[in-house]
Amino acid sequence: MIKAGIIGGSGYTGGELIRILLNHPKVEIDFVYSTTRAGKAIAAAHPDLLGLTDLRFTGSVNLEVDVVFLCLGHGNSTKFLNAHDFSSxxxxxxxxxxxxxxxxxxxxGKDFVYGLPELQKENIRNAQYIANPGCFATAIELALLPLAKAQLLNAQIHVNAVTGSTGAGISPSATTHFSWRNGNVSWYKPFTHQHLGEINESVRSLQENTGEIMFLPMRGNFTRGILATAYTPFEGTVEDAVQLYQEFYAEAHFTQIAMEPIDLKQVVNTNQCHIHLHKHNDVLLITSAIDNLLKGASGQAVQNMNLIFGYAESEGLQLKAGVF
Structure with a gap:
């Protein structure tokens, strides 16, 4: 058993991480740190865990744990590590x-490895510090990496991806308010989303010169999941594309190539990414679907932990979608 600490456990990703680790056969949660909820029951913040744990949030940190997960707002992890010196x-x-x-x-002095297992599995196994990918980045990179490996991203790549409201975090805002979000769809940060940086770096690690990725993020009127569609010119047949993707993901435990069109319900509440390929004239359409809180965040973090500690990649992550 390894001891795990969680920093910032009151949000959506923290709650999902607690849920996974409570059911992980090789992990004991040592502490869940919160500056605002210290002493309060975890189930008070995460009612879905009522009856599953008696753990309480703490305001202290065990610097000797085997693994610590930082579930903090962007820009706050560096501040936290400045103030807390974990064991080597x-x-x-x-x-x-x-x-x-x-x-x-x-x-x-800490060298963070980008934690996309389908791209960096061996580097992750040998790493001590992991930068978990973003949710949009995960869905889009998994859609494009096989084409990059084959040096086939030579024209503009158009990407449209819609995410659920949990992608905006637990703090309420005008665009997550039920009255606005329900029955509504909108785009935001067109062609400038912050995940584009890591997407470009990952894709260009396989193909140095690619066409521009034109990414339009969308807000959906549902709570969780990302459905991404990408299209770009492709000279081969759809059968060629399927073979290309199947070969690239042959050793990927959680990325599956679907022969039929996919939908979000297939992957919500799982650590899976499902990919479907469709050819129209000279254009290849790639559709990918993930759960933004699992494969796009907490599930992938546990997948990375499993790789680092030499556990089966799927340990604690055998989750089933509810498709009806």
């Missing part, structure tokens, strides 16, 4: 965007 043996998995880009990956 502690693995750190950060779920913010603080360390994802190459220019930010080395911090205070």
């Amino acid at each position: 043996n502690t693995k750190i998995i950060d779920l913010s965007n603080d360390f994802r880009l190459h220019k930010d990956s080395v911090y205070d």
